[in-house]
Amino acid sequence: MTAAPIGYGRQSNRLASGGLIDRSKTLHFTFDGKTYAGHPGDTLASALLANGVVLTARSFKYHRPRGILAAGSEEPNALVELRDGARREPNTKATVAELFDGLTATSQNRWPSLAFDLLSINSLFSPVFVAGFYYKTFMWPAALWEKLYEPLIRRAAGLGRASDDADPDTYEKATAFADVLVIGGGPAGLAAAQAAARTSARVILVDENAALGGRAVDDASEIAGNPAHEWVKMLEGELSRNPEVRILRRTTVFGSYDGGTYGALERVSDHLPHPAPGAPRQRLWRLVAKKVVLATGATERPIVFGGNDRPGVMLAGAVRTYVNRYGVVPGQRVVVFTNNDYGATTASDLVRAGADVVALVDSRPEISDHVYRITNETGVRLISNAAVTDALGKRHVTGADIRLGDGERIELACDLIAVSGGWNPNIQLTTHLGGKPVWNDRLHAFLPGAVPAGMSLAGAVAGDLTLAKSLAGGNAAGSAAADESGHKAIAVPVPTAIAESDAVTPLWRVIGYKGKAFVDQQNDVTEKDIALAEREGFRAVEHLKRYTTLGMATDQGRTANVNALAIMAELTGRTIPETGITVARPPYSPVALGALAGHHRGKSFKPTRLPPSYRWAKEQGCVFVETGLWLRPSYFPRPGERDWLETVTREVNTVRNAVGICDVSTLGKVDVQGAGAAAFLDNIYMNGLKTLTVGKCRYGGMLREDGILMDDGTVARLGENHFFITTTTANAVKVVQHMEYCAQWLWPELDVQIVSATEQWAQYAVAGPKSRALLQKIVDPAFDISDSGFPYLGVGEITVCGGIKARLFRLSFSGERAYEIGVPARYGDALIRRLMEAGEEFGACSYGTEALGVMRIEKGHISGPELNGTTTPQDVGLGGMVAKKKDFIGSVLGKRPGLVDPDRPSLVGFRPVDRSARLRSGAHFLARDARPEAANDEGYMTSVAYSPSSGHWVGLGLLRRGPERLGEIVRAYDPVRGADTLVEVVSPVFVDPEGGRVRG
Amino acid sequence: MRIACPHCGERSLDEFLYSGDATVKRPDFAGTTAMDDFVTYTFERTNPPGPHRELWYHAAGCHAWLVVTRNVSTHAVASVELARDVALAAKSATKDSAS
């Protein structure tokens, strides 16, 4: 890498050799419509710099020209829209976007073009945009916010455009377990992974970048006498041959969670034009580890001076990364500005790469031997006790204004200012669980305080900023972590490295600059904004952040937060720890919602449960409806039927006059067994069940402990110690959970076992006057199902179709003679076909949830709309069922005065006075002459249906003192749909009020 | 957070449902102060920092109800017991002290 930069194609800033890019292949890409060339191994940022493109973005508030500041995920400026069409993604950091052939990128925040941005006029009005501008400027007419200000600000600010199309890619989730999780694949992380992996421990090594090596490779250091990248390659080989090691590259650990759990995002295909067939775009990892070695390194911080946001001002470490990793020299005439010893080594690298280092401006009056040695070797002009006050130029740096120790100013022409203000250890993952960082007076940086259980630190994040210490620390942490996870440590020699210096004397901001000096470049927060916040009293860190929006952008203020805190400390005359601390919340870097959703989108958002008759019903042209997870038959249209109402009416009439068949398998089914089962059920149902005899069913209701109805269903006693209960479809899971709670926690002394059997049984309702005749054709002759042998509410275990075991229940939801027949679920498809075949001679039809709903409303049975979490048994006409003497869940609180108040809205039926009128559920009841206002509300309509049996619409509803008001006319007032209908209060039972039909 | 179910071993938080305070005891329905007792039992909770005894349900696992002792300030789980065992022990303790 001694050769001077030569023109390489159009890549004028590319070195002829060196770096880890593959010059044998050329990749083409476009930026703002212009085509450029780069190489495999490049990022978009390195390729742009190679091509001499330095203006890459406009800033958020002032539309100032911006370039590339960093070389990693801390980049605040160089945000682009990557790709186009459905894959277009805004706010992508050019510094982490890997180059591929055909990549297209567009700059953001500029209009009409990057070089000529009309909105940069915002800069002239910058007093308007000072800290708190949102709060101050737009206080008046609030209505204008939505219509005017916000669209205007968004247009002007241009936060990038997301694609309007659906994301064509897939995302997946995965979980992995490790004895030792190493976060960070720099020298410390690699040394830790090596030491841990030499034991038998399961190791996961995660690194954010495509290539391992971290700063050791970025700085072209030597490890064990070899160039760092060769040592890294050797170690990678060792680790990848070990079957207990998993290396996750391009993976960012974004959050620490309890119990050794870490969230990570793997960018599986982001570096490709599009994912390979079957491959996801990204993968969300849940990593669970016994021990964690945190080796996340450090982020360099800028120094705040005038025009420090100009394209051509870069972090020193980033400059070294571009030179050493990518073979790109981002400038030909360079001023290095530093307050620490890293600046000198940066100058040295630049000289080696052939750049003209005009000066090393070091703010410290006392210069270390380390720095002198380098400046002597390289011949670089050292200007100590001095500071760059302003970067000169417009769209690009053309010079540096420098104030010397004696106050004199000089101007040096340059096209690159490399800045190093020291290093902030990347401690974010140590603070996610509440760990408070501590200030270190030697490094002038926050170091981790209390860390999450199981975590240890290695390398820069532990305060070891030199390579030798990083390697030793990583080695020790890796061994210890493996040992503590139960894998006996084996001594692994620590690789050697040349001594370095990490001395630093803080300089946060330069005084006496002329232009704008930025603290947070992504959110356009200036040094003056911080001063303003201080003057206005927003001195606490959290206030400062909210007032100025500092640190709140996609880079999480990684290059800004500590500088802001330090400046606030200077302004208020406090120390930095007195001023505040910087803590982070997950995620460490943005995570796409698509990755969090994974495969759970569209139809895969939730599972679809298919009832046993699904295939048969589909063959019939059934219309299905989603009820919870289930896809249930809704109605079965026949040729010639004009609409659903005609179909449903036909289905209802068939049940009332002949026989119909309905799949009721979705009802929750629970098998309850044990010597204590009867006593147990008596504890959880509001009605008495002890008297239920074997071979009988009973309707039952369950309350919550607060006295509100929870669920209803039937209880069948199959044996002395064997019950089979049903729940509503919606509450099947919740009821089992409740029963387990009661059995395990409240009454553990009762011998009872509970198991959900919902999916084990296919169950069909066979309803209508001809139901028994139909069943007689399939029930095996050994079983008597005559009315005397199998009366209403009977239950029996039988066989059907020549020996198939089945259960028969004589239950009715429709009000007709009816049965429910259950067979093991695998016979469900066969049974529906057999039932329909057997029913042909009786004119049987299949019916769905619509007809089911119509018939239950006609019979005044309650369902979901009445069991709505606010009703008591008394409210829905079940007050008589409630046991008076026994204890049961809800027995005491159900008697609260507010719940037994006779004034409560209670269940009654309604029919329109004008019989042709349609009813609507949700309509509120008002006395005939009452004004339509909330104070006069007397309840509401819960369920309505067109009743084929009555020939008009009917409804169920909760009306204040309803049962006392039969015959009264009230208004059903529905302002939402513009209806105001007179209705008569009637009994909720519209069909067969005596109930004779169910008994046959 | 991870919870070590006595039946299933250590599992991720999303297999479990939290279900409140495990220190309250369902009152006697026939007591003279039953209504007040049940109001307190059902509705009244304090929320002090530090260790809590909580009921959890292994919903996506063995369906066991668990008594988890957890520090709500740090989420550190100190112990996990089967709710049935805890409840039975409490009942026999009550019996012993009564006899």
Ligand SMILES: [Zn+2]
């Ligand atoms: Zn379990």
